[in-house]
Amino acid sequence: MGDAVDFLDKFNVRRASDVTIRFTVTAASAPGAEPPAKRQRCDAAGTEQQQPQDQDQDREQEQEQEQEQEQGGQPDGRQPSQERLRRVVREIYGHSVILTKASEWAERMLSPEWSAETPGVLDVELDDEGEVTAAELLFKSMYSTADAGRPLKGADQATLLQVLLLADRLRAERALSAAVNVLIATAGAGTADVLDWDTVHALYTLPLAVAKSKALKPLRRAAAVALQHRLGDLDAAWLDAARRAQLLALPFEAVRQLVRDERTRVSSENTVVYTIAAWIDAAGGDGCGAMQRAALAKHVRAPHLSSLYCATAGSRLLTSWLPDISGADVHFAALFQEVDDGSMLQTRLLRAKGLPLARRSAWRLLPRPPSSVTEANVEWRLPLSEMRQLYERAAAAAAGSNPIEARSEAVVFQGCVWDARVRPRKGKAGVVLDAHLHLRLPPGCGAASVLTALVGVEPRPQLADDAVTPPLRFTTWVFEAGSRQGRADAFGLGELKEWDEVVWRNKGLLGLDGRVGLRYTIKSVV
Numbered sequence: 001m002g003d004a005v006d007f008l009d010k011f012n013v014r015r016a017s018d019v020t021i022r023f024t025v026t027a028a029s030a031p032g033a034e035p036p037a038k039r040q041r042c043d044a045a046g047t048e049q050q051q052p053q054d055q056d057q058d059r060e061q062e063q064e065q066e067q068e069q070e071q072g073g074q075p076d077g078r079q080p081s082q083e084r085l086r087r088v089v090r091e092i093y094g095h096s097v098i099l100t101k102a103s104e105w106a107e108r109m110l111s112p113e114w115s116a117e118t119p120g121v122l123d124v125e126l127d128d129e130g131e132v133t134a135a136e137l138l139f140k141s142m143y144s145t146a147d148a149g150r151p152l153k154g155a156d157q158a159t160l161l162q163v164l165l166l167a168d169r170l171r172a173e174r175a176l177s178a179a180v181n182v183l184i185a186t187a188g189a190g191t192a193d194v195l196d197w198d199t200v201h202a203l204y205t206l207p208l209a210v211a212k213s214k215a216l217k218p219l220r221r222a223a224a225v226a227l228q229h230r231l232g233d234l235d236a237a238w239l240d241a242a243r244r245a246q247l248l249a250l251p252f253e254a255v256r257q258l259v260r261d262e263r264t265r266v267s268s269e270n271t272v273v274y275t276i277a278a279w280i281d282a283a284g285g286d287g288c289g290a291m292q293r294a295a296l297a298k299h300v301r302a303p304h305l306s307s308l309y310c311a312t313a314g315s316r317l318l319t320s321w322l323p324d325i326s327g328a329d330v331h332f333a334a335l336f337q338e339v340d341d342g343s344m345l346q347t348r349l350l351r352a353k354g355l356p357l358a359r360r361s362a363w364r365l366l367p368r369p370p371s372s373v374t375e376a377n378v379e380w381r382l383p384l385s386e387m388r389q390l391y392e393r394a395a396a397a398a399a400g401s402n403p404i405e406a407r408s409e410a411v412v413f414q415g416c417v418w419d420a421r422v423r424p425r426k427g428k429a430g431v432v433l434d435a436h437l438h439l440r441l442p443p444g445c446g447a448a449s450v451l452t453a454l455v456g457v458e459p460r461p462q463l464a465d466d467a468v469t470p471p472l473r474f475t476t477w478v479f480e481a482g483s484r485q486g487r488a489d490a491f492g493l494g495e496l497k498e499w500d501e502v503v504w505r506n507k508g509l510l511g512l513d514g515r516v517g518l519r520y521t522i523k524s525v526v
Contacts, residue, residue, distance in 0.1 A: 005145055005146065006144060006145050006146035006147070007095075007098050007143045007144075007145050008140065008143045008144040008145075008146075008150070008151065010095060010098070010143060011092075011139065011140050011143040012092040012093050013093060014093045016095060017093035017094060017095055018094075018095065018096050018120055019093070019094035019095065019096050019099060019110065019120050019121070019122055020091055020092075020093065020094065020120060020121050020122070021091065021092045021093075021094045021122045021124060021139065022088045022090070022091050022121065022122065022123050022124065023088070023089050023090040023091075023092075023124050023126055023131075023132055023135050024086035024087060024088050024089065024123050024124070024125055024126065025086065025087055025089055025125075025126050025127070025128055025129055026085075026086060026087070027085040027086055027087040086123065086125065089126070089129050089132060090132050090135075090136070092136070092139065094122065094139070096110050098142065098143055098145075099122075099142065102142035102143075102145075102172055102174060102175065103142060103170045103171055103172040103175075104170075104171030104172075104173075105169070105170040105171045105172070106122060106170065109122055110122070124166070124170070131162050131166070133159060134159050134160075134162035134163045134166060135166055137151055137152055137155060137159065137163050138163050138166050138167055138170070138172065138175055138179075140152075141163070141167075141172075141174075141175040141178055141179070142172055142174075142175050147178075148174050148175050148177070148178035149178035149179075149181055149182045152178060152179055152182040153182060155182070156186075157183060157186055157187075157195065157196045157198075157199040158196075158198065158199065160179055160182055160183040160186065161183065161199055161202055161203070163175070163179045164176055164179035164180055164183065164216075164219075165206075165210070167179055168210055168213065168215075173215065176215045177215050180215060180216060180218055180219050181218070183195075183199070183219060183222075184218055184219060184222050187222055187226070194222070194225055194226035194229045194230075195222055195223060195225075195226040197226070197230060197246070199223075199226075200223045200226045200227060200230075200254070201249075201250075201251065201254070203219065203220070203223045204223065204227075204250070204251040204253045204254035204257070205251045205253075211253070223257075224257055224261060227254060227257060227258060227261075228261065228263050228264070230243065230246065231243060231246065231247050231250075231258060232258070232261070232263055232264050232265060233265045233266075233371050233372055233373070234247075234258070234264060234265065234266050234271045234272065234275055234371065235265075235266060235267045235271050235371040235372075235373035235376075235413065235414070236371060236372055236373050238271070238274075238275075238411075238412035238413070239373060239376065239411065239412070239413070244412075247275070247279070248278060248279060248282040249282075250279065252283075252288070252292050255275075255276070255279050255296060256295055256296060256299070258275075259272055259275070259276065259296055259299040259300070260299040260362075262368075262369075263369065264368055264369075265368060265369045265370060265371045265372070266368050266369075266370075266371050267370065267371040267373050267374060267413070267414055268304075268305075268306055268309075268414040268415060268525060269300065269301050269302075269304040269305045269306075269367070269368065270305055270306055270309045270313075270314075270414045270415025270416070270525060271371075271412075271413075271414060271415055272299075272300055272301070272368075273300055273305065273309075273313060273314055273317055273318075273415055273442060274412060274415040274416070274442045276293075276296045276297065276300070276317075276321070277317055277442035277443050277444050277445075278412075278442060278443060279296075280293060280296075280321075280443070280444070281443035281444065293320075293321040293322070294321055294322045294323075296321065297317075297318055297321035297322040297325070298322060298360065298362060299362050300314075300318060300362060301362050301363060301365050301367070301368070302314060302318065302329075302330060302333035302334075302360075302362075302363055303333045303334075303336040303337055303357075303363055304337070304367045304368075305333070305334070306414070306415075306451075306525055306526045307334055307337060307526060308449070308450060308451050308452065308526050309414075309415055309451060309525065309526070310330060310333060310334040310337075311330070311331070311334055312441070312445070312449030312450070312451070312481075313415065313441045313442055313445045313449060313481075314330060315327055315330040315331075316444075316445050316446060317442065317444060317445065318330055320444065325356075325360075329356040329360075332355065332356050332357075333356065333363060336349060336357065336363075373413070374523065375413075375521050375522060375523045376411050376413035376414075376418065376521070376522045377411070377519055377520070377521050377522075378408055378411045378418045378419060378420045378437065378519070378520040378521075378522065379408060379420070379460060379517060379518070379519045379520075380406070380407070380408035380420040380421070380422055380435070380517065380518045380519075381408075381460075381515045381516070381517045381518075382406055382422070382515060382516055382517075383514055383515050383516075384501060384504060384510055384514055384515065384516055385514075386406070387504075387516050388499050388501075390404060390406060390422070390424050391424055391431050391433075391496065391499055392499065393424070394424030394425065394426055394431045395424075395426065395430075395431050397426060403423050403425070404423065404424055405421045405422060405423040405424075406421065406422050407419050407420070407421050408420040408421070413522055413525070414453075414522075414524075414525035415441075415442065415525065416439050416440065416441060416442075416451070416481075416525060417439070417440040417441075417442075418437060418438065418439055418440075418520070418522060419437075419438050420435065420436070420437055420438070420518060420519075420520050421435070421436050421437075421438055421484065421486075422434070422435050422490065422518065423435075423436065425488075427495045428495070429495045429497060430494075430495035430496045430497040430498075431495065431496050432488060432489050432494070432495050432496070433489065433490055433491055433493065433496075434486060434487070434488045434489065434490060435457075435486050435487065435490030435491075435518055436484035436485060436486030437455060437457070437477070437479075437484060437485055437486055437520045437522075438483075438484040439451065439479040439481055439482075439483070439484075439485075440481065440482060441481045441482075445481070449480070449481040450478065450479065450480050450481070451478075451479050451481065451525060451526060452476055452477065452478050452479070452525075452526045453476070453477055453479065453522050453523065453524060453525045453526065454474040454475070454476060454477075454522070454523040454524045455474065455475065455476075455477045455485075455520055455521065455522055455523075456472035456473055456474045456475075456520070456521040457486075457487070457490075457518070457519070457520050457521075458472060458518075458519055459490070459491055459492075459508075459509055459516075459517065459518055459519075460517040460518060460519035472521055474521070474523065490518060491507070491509055491516075491518075492507070493507065504516065
């Protein structure tokens with residue numbers, strides 16, 4: 001049959017039909033449910049043609065999925081021997097001469113080997129009735145021999161994704177390619193020119209045997225573009241609450257794509273370490289195994305970690321995630337930072353056999369592209385009425401009682417978590433308002449570490465839009481992880497013997513919104 005001939009007008013036409021196609025779902029109850037006819041089954045030849053995995057693929061994970069597929073006997077893992085009761089939700093007329101050319105599955109099911117089971121009946125097993133529309137579109141695509149994508153145009157991305165997954169299960173290669181192309185085209189028609197986020201998330205949860213198929217390669221590229229569009233600037237993602245939640249909820253394959261993608265942008269390689277640690281922590285013990293931790297760790301470009309961070313957080317986490325990385329290897333990575341680019345020494349270190357740089361491809365890569373974020377603001381803001389409550393509680397507190405403090409929202413920047421804290425302290429003559437900047441390392445670091453950062457601090461009430469503020473002065477602060485650094489009498493009010501709102505106003509500390517503010521600006525974590 002030539003491509004110029006089209007059979008779409010024959011779809012679900014009874015005349016000359018010799019096949020009944022039944023869309024079935026699991027029966028809600030056994031009584032009245034029809035037994036399955038010929039389910040989607042593929043022999044070994046249908047599953048052995050896997051695309052080769054790239055060198056970064058976990059071989060063990062791939063083998064496990066292949067074993068599961070072999071045990072299942074078909075792409076969706078269902079056992080052909082399981083006589084589960086099914087309920088028919090839709091029937092359409094089919095024509096074997098068209099179906100056997102469009103689908104390897106249909107060709108097998110209608111062959112003499114299988115046709116004796118229930119002649120002229122093909123059962124397409126769906127997960128639920130919500131897939132019926134996608135199943136009908138798939139068969140329309142099979143019948144549209146002149147343009148397999150024509151029936152799919154106008155469908156939303158969720159439906160198109162269902163179509164391509166069904167096409168993969170039924171080995172309908174032409175319809176599968178058409179679904180991929182139409183799905184990509186819908187992304188180009190959107191305002192952001194990328195795939196919907198739900199579609200991206202679903203693509204990265206596909207089994208490897210499906211996700212790595214040759215037909216889906218253009219879709220994988222489109223998913224990577226959408227991933228970069230949403231989360232490719234890691235520091236910016238951490239500073240945005242919505243994107244931060246999306247980052248932590250990513251499937252493993254999406255996280256791996258982010259950390260190995262040459263386009264991923266960071267203000268420091270420290271951010272990559274923190275991202276992996278936070279994702280592992282959010283996934284929990286059951287959600288991230290040793291193989292996944294190792295697969296992510298090998299994409300960290302250790303020589304580009306900041307020196308103290310590399311020696312502390314980087315060393316502890318990398319050696320725990322990837323056991324064949326030693327402390328000496330990480331120490332070597334830290335020293336490599338001091339070698340001049342392009343020098344003879346650098347060339348020798350990169351080529352010398354047995355040294356870490358020769359064994360770890362990611363360690364030989366250049367720094368990642370820079371993030372749009374060059375500094376982070378940790379801002380503490382509190383209504384003056386609540387500030388008064390803090391003052392009064394501190395004034396009434398007994399000596400030796402637990403300190404009272406108000407915290408800002410936490411901010412992730414260059415591999416650390418930062419928050420600002422204002423703590424009233426009872427002095428000899430009154431209450432003093434101290435302020436501190438608090439630092440925490442990524443989850444899993446454990447022992448204490450010392451880091452430095454450039455920090456600027458200023459009282460920051462909300463001012464008028466045209467207000468002029470003096471330039472911020474930065475100084476180097478030394479932090480011990482889990483501890484705080486700051487200054488006493490942060491607002492310059494001295495020991496307050498009694499509460500006086502006028503003092504706050506006269507000092508220019510009260511903003512237009514009736515709040516008191518304090519801002520720490522952080523740069524260059526070492």
